[in-house]
Amino acid sequence: MDVPEKSKIVEDGYNQIADIYHSLRLAKKDLNYQYFDNLFHFFPESGKVLDLGCGGGQPLTAYFADKGFDVTGVDLSREMIEIAKTQIPQGRFFVSDMVECQFTGEEFDVIVSAFAIIHVPQERQLILFKKIFEWLKKNGTAYLVLANQDVKEWREDFYGVEMYWSHFGKQKYQELIDEVGFELIWDEVENLPNGEVFYNVILKKE
Numbered sequence: 775m776d777v778p779e780k781s782k783i784v785e786d787g788y789n790q791i792a793d794i795y796h797s798l799r800l801a802k803k804d805l806n807y808q809y810f811d812n813l814f815h816f817f818p819e820s821g822k823v824l825d826l827g828c829g830g831g832q833p834l835t836a837y838f839a840d841k842g843f844d845v846t847g848v849d850l851s852r853e854m855i856e857i858a859k860t861q862i863p864q865g866r867f868f869v870s871d872m873v874e875c876q877f878t879g880e881e882f883d884v885i886v887s888a889f890a891i892i893h894v895p896q897e898r899q900l901i902l903f904k905k906i907f908e909w910l911k912k913n914g915t916a917y918l919v920l921a922n923q924d925v926k927e928w929r930e931d932f933y934g935v936e937m938y939w940s941h942f943g944k945q946k947y948q949e950l951i952d953e954v955g956f957e958l959i960w961d962e963v964e965n966l967p968n969g970e971v972f973y974n975v976i977l978k979k980e
């Protein structure tokens with residue numbers, strides 16, 4: 775499979791499950807807000823935030839919007855973006871592959887991405903990390919929810935649709951973070967109640 779075929783699986787899949795996925799995220803909003811509150815001291819108090827693979831905007835884009843940040847969200851799925859627009863009317867949202875986004879350099883104070891880079895083909899992830907570095911302002915902060923296991927390609931049923939995942943694990947991500955020039959200021963291997971494990975990081979561009 776080439777990259778467009780892989781992206782199409784993800785795009786079509788999330789277009790079909792946008793409503794159900796959004797309601798599940800909304801149901802956990804309070805819990806997620808508590809989690810972000812504990813990390814908020816790592817972030818600036820205001821500024822411009824970019825959420826890559828923002829989905830329906832809940833909970834992450836909404837969290838920063840509620841704190842008064844100027845938020846931009848990008849997602850492959852137009853259905854997800856339509857939901858995000860209703861959730862955060864003051865936000866700027868557009869449909870795009872996060873790897874293909876065009877921003878002028880050093881535009882954002884904060885870049886976040888939760889449970890989305892896990893869908894970006896391994897061969898494109900170094901390019902993506904370099905772009906995140908480029909789009910962040912000096913002293914900018916990135917919060918990324920990454921995978922904890924190296925899996926080149928994995929396709930499975932996800933809420934009744936076909937889905938595609940591709941990711942590295944903790945060790946390789948630490949190498950990428952280093953290679954790109956980020957400073958790793960916080961990390962955590964997070965074990966979710968459903969048995970899934972993620973590698974969460976906060977990075978600084980010095």
Ligand SMILES: C[S@@+](CC[C@H](N)C(=O)[O-])C[C@H]1O[C@@H](n2cnc3c(N)ncnc32)[C@H](O)[C@@H]1O
Pocket residue numbers: 784785788799826827828829830831832833834848849850851854870871872873887888889890891893894
């Ligand atoms: C599991 S959902 C997570 C959504 C949201 N970040 C959250 O925390 O609920 C993954 C999202 O990433 C989006 N996505 C996956 N690959 C993407 C890509 N290459 N570019 C932009 N969005 C992508 C999907 O369309 C989907 O909305």
